[in-house]
Amino acid sequence: MTVALHGAGVHLGGRWIFRNLNFTVAPGRSLAILGPNGRGKTTALHALLGFQSLAEGRRDAPERVGYVPQLLASHAPYALRDVVVMGRCARIGLFGQPKSEDYRAADAAMERIGIADLATKPFDRLSGGERQMGLLARALATGAKLLVLDEPGSALDLKNQGRLLRLLHELRRSRTMTIVFTTHDPNHALFAADEALLLLADAPAVLGSVETALSESQLSRLYDVPMHHLRLPDGVGGAVPVIVPHHHGPGEQRS
Amino acid sequence: MAFAIDPKRALLTGLAISCLAGPARAEPISLTDLEGRNVRLEKPAERVAAIPIPMASIVIAMGQGTERLAGMNQVAKSAVLEGILGKIFPEAAKIPADIAGQNFMPNVEALAATRPDLVIQWGGRGDDIVKPLTNAGLETLLIRYGTEDYARRYITLAARAVGKPQRAATNIAWRERVEADIAGKAKAIAPTARPKVLHIQNALTNLTAAGTGSYEDTSIRLAGGSNVAAELNNIMPVNRERIAVWDPDVILLNGFEQDLTPEFIYKDPILSQTAAARAKRVYKYPLGGYRWDPPNQESPLTWMWLANLLHPEAFSFDLRKEIRGSFKELYAYDPSDADIDGILRLPIHASAAGYDRLRTR
Amino acid sequence: MALATTADIAGPKRWSRRVLVGSGLIGLLAAAVLVGLCAGQFPVSPSRSLAIIGVAILDPLAAPSLMEERIVLLVRLPRLLLAMFAGAGLAVCGGALQSVFRNPLVSPQILGISPGAAFGGALAILLGISGLPLLGLSFACGLGALVVVGWIARINGRTEPVTVLLAGLVVGALFTALVSLIQFVADPNGSLPAIVYWLMGSLAGATWERVWLAAPGMLIGTLVLLALRFRLNVLALGENEARSLGARPERERWLVFGLVAVVVASSVAVSGVIGWVGLVIPHISRLLVGHDQRLALPVSALLGATFMVVADTLARTATTAEIPLGILTAIVGAPIFALLLRRHYGERGV
Numbered sequence: 001m002t003v004a005l006h007g008a009g010v011h012l013g014g015r016w017i018f019r020n021l022n023f024t025v026a027p028g029r030s031l032a033i034l035g036p037n038g039r040g041k042t043t044a045l046h047a048l049l050g051f052q053s054l055a056e057g058r059r060d061a062p063e064r065v066g067y068v069p070q071l072l073a074s075h076a077p078y079a080l081r082d083v084v085v086m087g088r089c090a091r092i093g094l095f096g097q098p099k100s101e102d103y104r105a106a107d108a109a110m111e112r113i114g115i116a117d118l119a120t121k122p123f124d125r126l127s128g129g130e131r132q133m134g135l136l137a138r139a140l141a142t143g144a145k146l147l148v149l150d151e152p153g154s155a156l157d158l159k160n161q162g163r164l165l166r167l168l169h170e171l172r173r174s175r176t177m178t179i180v181f182t183t184h185d186p187n188h189a190l191f192a193a194d195e196a197l198l199l200l201a202d203a204p205a206v207l208g209s210v211e212t213a214l215s216e217s218q219l220s221r222l223y224d225v226p227m228h229h230l231r232l233p234d235g236v237g238g239a240v241p242v243i244v245p246h247h248h249g250p251g252e253q254r255s
Numbered sequence: 256m257a258f259a260i261d262p263k264r265a266l267l268t269g270l271a272i273s274c275l276a277g278p279a280r281a282e283p284i285s286l287t288d289l290e291g292r293n294v295r296l297e298k299p300a301e302r303v304a305a306i307p308i309p310m311a312s313i314v315i316a317m318g319q320g321t322e323r324l325a326g327m328n329q330v331a332k333s334a335v336l337e338g339i340l341g342k343i344f345p346e347a348a349k350i351p352a353d354i355a356g357q358n359f360m361p362n363v364e365a366l367a368a369t370r371p372d373l374v375i376q377w378g379g380r381g382d383d384i385v386k387p388l389t390n391a392g393l394e395t396l397l398i399r400y401g402t403e404d405y406a407r408r409y410i411t412l413a414a415r416a417v418g419k420p421q422r423a424a425t426n427i428a429w430r431e432r433v434e435a436d437i438a439g440k441a442k443a444i445a446p447t448a449r450p451k452v453l454h455i456q457n458a459l460t461n462l463t464a465a466g467t468g469s470y471e472d473t474s475i476r477l478a479g480g481s482n483v484a485a486e487l488n489n490i491m492p493v494n495r496e497r498i499a500v501w502d503p504d505v506i507l508l509n510g511f512e513q514d515l516t517p518e519f520i521y522k523d524p525i526l527s528q529t530a531a532a533r534a535k536r537v538y539k540y541p542l543g544g545y546r547w548d549p550p551n552q553e554s555p556l557t558w559m560w561l562a563n564l565l566h567p568e569a570f571s572f573d574l575r576k577e578i579r580g581s582f583k584e585l586y587a588y589d590p591s592d593a594d595i596d597g598i599l600r601l602p603i604h605a606s607a608a609g610y611d612r613l614r615t616r
Numbered sequence: 617m618a619l620a621t622t623a624d625i626a627g628p629k630r631w632s633r634r635v636l637v638g639s640g641l642i643g644l645l646a647a648a649v650l651v652g653l654c655a656g657q658f659p660v661s662p663s664r665s666l667a668i669i670g671v672a673i674l675d676p677l678a679a680p681s682l683m684e685e686r687i688v689l690l691v692r693l694p695r696l697l698l699a700m701f702a703g704a705g706l707a708v709c710g711g712a713l714q715s716v717f718r719n720p721l722v723s724p725q726i727l728g729i730s731p732g733a734a735f736g737g738a739l740a741i742l743l744g745i746s747g748l749p750l751l752g753l754s755f756a757c758g759l760g761a762l763v764v765v766g767w768i769a770r771i772n773g774r775t776e777p778v779t780v781l782l783a784g785l786v787v788g789a790l791f792t793a794l795v796s797l798i799q800f801v802a803d804p805n806g807s808l809p810a811i812v813y814w815l816m817g818s819l820a821g822a823t824w825e826r827v828w829l830a831a832p833g834m835l836i837g838t839l840v841l842l843a844l845r846f847r848l849n850v851l852a853l854g855e856n857e858a859r860s861l862g863a864r865p866e867r868e869r870w871l872v873f874g875l876v877a878v879v880v881a882s883s884v885a886v887s888g889v890i891g892w893v894g895l896v897i898p899h900i901s902r903l904l905v906g907h908d909q910r911l912a913l914p915v916s917a918l919l920g921a922t923f924m925v926v927a928d929t930l931a932r933t934a935t936t937a938e939i940p941l942g943i944l945t946a947i948v949g950a951p952i953f954a955l956l957l958r959r960h961y962g963e964r965g966v
Contacts, residue, residue, distance in 0.1 A: 051856045067860030077907040078849065089850050090862025095843040097910060142861065308804075330803045357801050357808070459746040460810040461820055462938075491937035492813060494820045495691050496657045499683055511803070514744055524690045524823075528683050 002026060003048070003146055003178050008057035010043050017043045019056070023197050023207050027145070028175035030168070032189030032210070033182045035199035036223055041182035042070070044199070045150055048180065061146060064090055066139030066177070068149040071132055071156075080126065080134050081119040084110055087141030109141040110134075113167060129160030136167065147171065149181035153188065161188075168192040186214050186227070186243045198222050219243060286412055289405060290378040290397040299418025304371035305331070306355045306384075307398060310413065312340060312545040314375075316552040316585045317414040317422050321347045326354035326369040338542050339598060343588045359384045363391050373416055375409075401470055403430075406550035425584065426552055433555035434477065437562050440569050441479035450565050452480035453503035453531070454548075456490045458515050464493045470550050471507070478561035479569070480505065495525040505565060506531040510540035510548050516603040535608040538564055543578070543598045544585060552585055560599075564609050574599070574613050592616050637905055641918040645700075648925040652696045655933050658687045669693070695822035699928040700921040701834040702819075702887055703897075705879040707920025710894030711901070711913050712841045715848040716872050717777050723895035724880045727780070727873060728787030730891075732761025733884035735791040738798045738811045751829055751885040758881025761787050762873060775866060777855075780873070817888035817942025819928050826886045833882035837875040838917065844872065845909040852909075890942045892949025893920055899956045923948075 002024055009019035017040040025031045035041050046052035048061055066087070087109065088102040098106075110116045115133045118126060123134060132152065139147055152168065153161040169192045171177055183189060189196045189210055196213040198206040200222055206213055219227035226246040231239040284296040302325035303318070305311045311331035314324045321344045327335075332352040335341055341348070354366040359377055361384060366374065374388050378397030388395040396416065398409040407427050414423030452475045454465035465471035466487025475482045483501035484493070506529065508515050517537040520526045531537055541560060545551040559572040575595050582588050590598070604610045653669065654662035668688045672678070680689045709724040717726075724730060736757025740750035768783035769775045795815065802808040841848075850858050851865055851872075858865045883890070901915035924941075927948065931939045 046856070049856075049860060051859060064862060065860050067857065069857055069860075079908075082849070082908055086850050086853070086861055089847070089858075092846060094847055094868070095840075097846050138861075148860075357804055358799075359804070457810050457813075459744075460741050460750070460807075461813045461818060463809070463813075486936055490809070492818070492820065492940070493936070494657070494932050494938045496687055496932065497936060497938070499658045499687055499691075512744075514746070524680075524686055525683075528686060 002060060003031075003062075003180060004060040005044070005048055006058050006060065008044075008047055008059060009055050010040070010047055010052055011055035012043070016055075018199065018205070021047075021057070021205055023195075023205075024060075025178050025180060025195065027178055029195060030172040030179035030181075030193045031195045031197060032193035033180065033197045033199065034184070034186060034189055034214075034222065035182075036184060039199040039201070041184070041199060042150055044197075045148060045180065045182055049148060062144065064142055064144040064146075066142045066144040066147040068132070068135045068139050068147070068152060070150045070154070071128055071135075077122065077124050079120050080115070080123050080130075081106055081110070083123045083134055084119075084138045084141050087138040087143075090142065105143070106137070106141050109137040112140060113137045127160075129156050129163065132156060132160070132164060133167075136164070145177055147177045147179045149179070151182050151184070154184070165192050186219055190214060190241060190243060214243065284415060284418070286396065286415060288378070288397045288412060289399040289408055292397060294373075294394060294396050294416075296373060296394065296416060300371075300373040300416045302369065302371045302373075303413075303416065304354050304366055304369055304374045306359055306361060306374065306376045307400070308334070309400075309545055309549055309551050310375045310398065310409070311335060313410055313413050313552050314417070315340065315344065315347075316426075316544060317410065317419055318417040319419070319422070319587065320344065321350060323417050324350055325371045326351045326366065328352065328355055328357075328359075330357065334542075334545060338544065339582075339590065339594055340544050340586070342594070343586050355384075361387050363387050363393075366393065367391060375413070400549075401468070403434075403470070403473060403550060403554070406470075406554065410552060429581070429584075430555050433558055437477055437479075437558050437570070441477065441562070441566070444479045444566060444569060446481070449479055449481040450504035450536075451483045451501065451530075452505045452507060452565065453483050453498065453501060454507045454509070456509050457512070458508065458519055459512050462493050462495070462498070463490050464498075465490055471548055474548075474554075474557060474561055475507075475565075477558055478565050480561070480565045495523070498529065499525055502529050503531045504534070505536045505538070507548075507561075508537065508539040510542050510546035515539065517607060518603070535606050536564070538607060538610075539600055539603060541599050544582075553581060556581060560613075563612065567609050567612070571612070575616065634905070634911065637915065638918075641915060641922070645918055645922045645925070648922045648929070649696055649700070652699075652925050652929040653688065653692055655929055656687065656692055657933060657936070658683070660684045660688055665692075690824065691822075694824050694827045695819050695928065695932070696925060697827050698819050698822045698830065698886055699924040701831055701838070702883040702890065703893055703920040703922070703924025704917040705834040705838045705883055705920070706890065706894040707897035707901075707916040707923075708838050708841050708913055709876040709879050711898035711909065711916045712844070712848055712872050713876060713894075714898055715852040715909055716869050717781060718852055718854060719781075720899065721895070722781070723891075724876055725788065725889075725891060725894070727784040727876065727880075728761040728765050728791060729758045729877045729880045730884055730889050731788040731791035731795065733758030733881045734815055734889050735761075735794045735798070737814055737884065737888065738795050738802075741807050741811045741814060742798050742802050744807070748825070748829065751826070754885040755833075755881045757791075758884060759877050761791055762877040766870070766873070775869075777869065780869075813940060814888045815942075816940035817890040817945070818931070818938065818940050819887045820932065820938050822886070830882040830886040833878045837879035837882070841872065841875050841879075842913055842917065844868075845913040848872075848909045848913070852907075888940075888942060890924075890945055892945045892953070893923060896949045896953045896956070897923060899953065899960075903956065903959075 004024040005021050008021045010017040033041050033044055043052055047054055048059055049065060085098045085102050085106040088098055088105055092098055110119060113133050113136055118130055153164045165188060172179055172192060193210050196210045198213055198218055206218055216227050216229055228244055228246050230242050230244060232242055234240045286294040288294055301323055303314050303323050304326040305314050306328055308328050308331040311324060311327035315321055327350060329352040335347050351369050353362060355361045374393045374395045376385055376388060376395055376397055379399045396412060399405045410426055411423040414420050454471040456465050457463040464484035464487060466484045466489055468489045472482045483503050506520055520532050520537045526532060540548040543553045547557040556577060559574055559577055562570040563572055578595050579590060582590050599613050654665045665688050668685050672689055680686045706724055713722045714720050733754045736754035737750060740753045765783045765787045769779040799811055802811055850861055850863050851868060855865050897920040898916050901912045901919055905911040905915050927944045928941055931941045931944050
């Protein structure tokens with residue numbers, strides 16, 4: 001099962017959000033869609049999911065998708081466990097009610113994410129990080145082979161961002177699911193993706209492995225700010241790559 | 256503009272007619288309407304626009320024809336055309352009926368186009384339906400509804416306005432005579448012998464009963480009945496259970512709902528169990544020159560009809576004869592037997608107790 | 617392991633509350649129905665009422681003969697049944713629509729169905745039509761209003777909830793104006809009072825014939841909506857989330873609208889427009905058991921039925937004259953709703 005957009009274009013409100021967008025994600029691989037705000041990352045994701053109809057091109061995605069929406073979109077006033085069990089919606093059917101096997105699947109997903117202890121808490125009273133984990137658990141509970149995340153961690157503090165990214169990273173390494181997520185932080189892509197898709201302003205999008213696509217020159221072009229690769233010690237004798245913007249102009253040093 | 260000129264033109268026409276008829280007829284008429292307002296007519300009104308529904312047939316009766324009726328309500332017109340008046344005065348079909356909406360809001364331009372020298376309108380229903388008339392400079396006479404006293408007063412006003420006060424005097428003398436006759440005989444009836452009567456004002460979509468303060472209540476009590484709904488104020492909705500509790504001896508059905516017949520009561524699982532239904536004493540009000548349940552120029556006929564039905568032992572009015580006599584007086588018309596059968600709605604009263612007397616020709 | 621223990625601790629506590637609320641509400645409804653059967657203007661002792669019901673259950677084909685039997689079996693029983701069905705149906709419709717529109721202020725009136733059905737009924741009275749044809753015309757116009765709403769709201773092959781809401785508003789306003797027009801042309805001595813009374817809402821005309829006519833639509837619509845209760849939770853998440861979870865929001869919304877139309881049009885056809893039940897009852901049930909429709913919707917059904925039975929019992933017994941039910945529900949419903957609003961926003965700390 002491949003996940004792809006072929007020559008896709010979205011026309012909204014009298015203008016093209018993007019045209020001729022192409023990417024393919026092989027099973028078990030993880031793709032990050034990068035771009036500054038307003039470049040159509042979420043629209044591209046919605047186009048892939050079929051939420052947004054295509055003006056041209058076609059999409060290739062499975063019927064069932066584990067989808068983690070942007071945090072602001074979700075504020076269901078149910079217990080976390082009841083939110084997670086909704087991931088079983090497609091199996092439960094139009095007139096069905098969740099049964100014990102559905103709750104078992106929900107509990108397993110929560111355990112996998114490490115939020116089982118929050119099961120009975122009202123979802124809308126949870127912290128942002130807990131809610132995002134809950135939505136990820138719900139996406140896993142769908143049993144879908146494709147996991148799609150819209151700006152995961154963008155509304156979270158650094159600790160919770162780290163937790164979420166490690167989860168994504170582990171899911172990627174398990175190679176059981178295809179993962180597509182949007183982000184405006186190249187470090188997220190570097191850490192949790194195999195491939196990156198860069199939505200450039202006035203040029204065709206760039207697709208490649210994170211190592212090749214996230215070059216300093218391409219990233220600088222993408223964000224319109226000078227970007228630099230650095231290597232930080234990983235504490236066990238090796239080094240991890242990080243990407244930082246360089247906002248200072250020549251000689252503009254802080255004194 | 257048209258109405259500003261009209262009085263003058265009317266005056267000229269009036270003068271011309273007065274000259275022909277003799278100068279004595281042109282005396283001004285001063286009326287006090289039922290709202291206490293003064294209405295002054297330079298001469299008898301020749302074109303009366305009657306917005307209240309019962310006024311149309313009263314103007315026809317007092318004016319001895321349809322010539323003086325310049326306009327009327329659509330509902331009044333259908334009542335006229337469907338009833339016996341449509342047969343007596345086929346020319347009524349040409350009288351405009353667009354002078355007011357069903358909520359009695361006058362359509363001033365259509366009204367002015369009928370060139371009325373007097374407009375009759377409802378009083379007691381707010382200023383909104385009156386202001387447009389007085390504003391336009393139309394001579395307006397206000398009447399009020401609901402009691403026999405009001406009825407006598409507006410019949411008199413209508414007759415005086417058209418210059419025939421004697422016709423009202425005749426009508427009122429008849430009303431007084433019949434009222435006194437029935438009241439006198441009814442006085443002797445013991446309270447226990449008075450049948451319990453229910454007047455159903457609406458039946459088909461919801462049930463309403465006529466309580467104290469309604470004209471129907473007055474008629475019932477005059478004819479020696481006791482109104483089971485006396486504890487209600489005027490017309491109020493009631494349910495079947497309440498009617499079962501009242502268990503009326505006689506049920507009267509309004510003359511307004513066309514599809515309503517005594518069968519409605521006989522087929523109803525609850526109402527069919529009342530004493531009235533068991534004794535076949537369910538009657539629908541007749542339709543003469545106007546519907547007989549509200550006050551009108553034929554009310555004494557209503558009372559006689561009701562007295563005959565409530566107390567056959569005490570009253571034996573020859574209703575067919577009375578109808579003939581009064582129609583001759585009111586409309587200068589001699590109704591046929593078939594006309595009278597229609598007025599009394601004989602076909603739907605085929606099994607009604609006490610209706611045989613009304614059938615005998 | 618940690619999971620199992622939390623669930624176990626939470627489980628029985630939750631269940632005991634559910635059982636408590638559920639049995640309490642069923643008891644309340646049973647009490648209201650019993651009082652409704654025994655109370656009335658015609659004196660029938662409670663024991664006699666119950667005996668009549670018992671005999672009728674044992675021998676349902678026997679025709680009632682005595683007045684007492686007729687009153688209980690032919691007047692009170694159909695009326696109670698219609699009150700129960702209409703109350704439960706309107707409350708469930710309100711709850712379902714509030715989920716679908718993700719808006720707690722939505723009520724069954726909003727889709728233009730009630731004004732449409734009201735127009736049909738008023739037109740029938742104006743034309744002098746009564747009985748079954750009146751109910752049929754009212755029902756047809758209610759469904760017709762929904763079809764028009766659907767036609768207006770479908771833009772570029774898609775319908776968004778907000779356009780449905782707006783289209784419902786437009787169609788509702790149109791039919792309300794048409795109802796005013798009918799009142800304008802109606803005979804003030806004839807059909808007008810009947811139209812006005814009918815529009816105020818009343819179950820005074822309840823008969824078995826009307827039960828047979830309206831109950832199937834109300835019951836089937838209500839039961840199917842109840843069966844959808846988990847899917848309503850999913851739809852309440854919003855278009856995209858619901859879709860990603862395997863729901864087909866647009867198609868399922870129309871299923872809900874259609875069911876609501878069947879319930880509302882059936883109820884308007886037999887009882888006129890009865891407002892507030894569909895708005896207030898879902899709120900009360902959410903206060904009692906939370907937002908989860910798996911619980912809130914059945915609770916709404918029970919509460920709605922109870923509320924309507926109590927209100928209608930008052931309407932027919934409080935005074936000699938019959939009080940229009942729609943007026944009672946509004947007089948009771950509006951203050952309750954005001955209190956709920958204050959409480960709701962007070963809790964939020966706004």
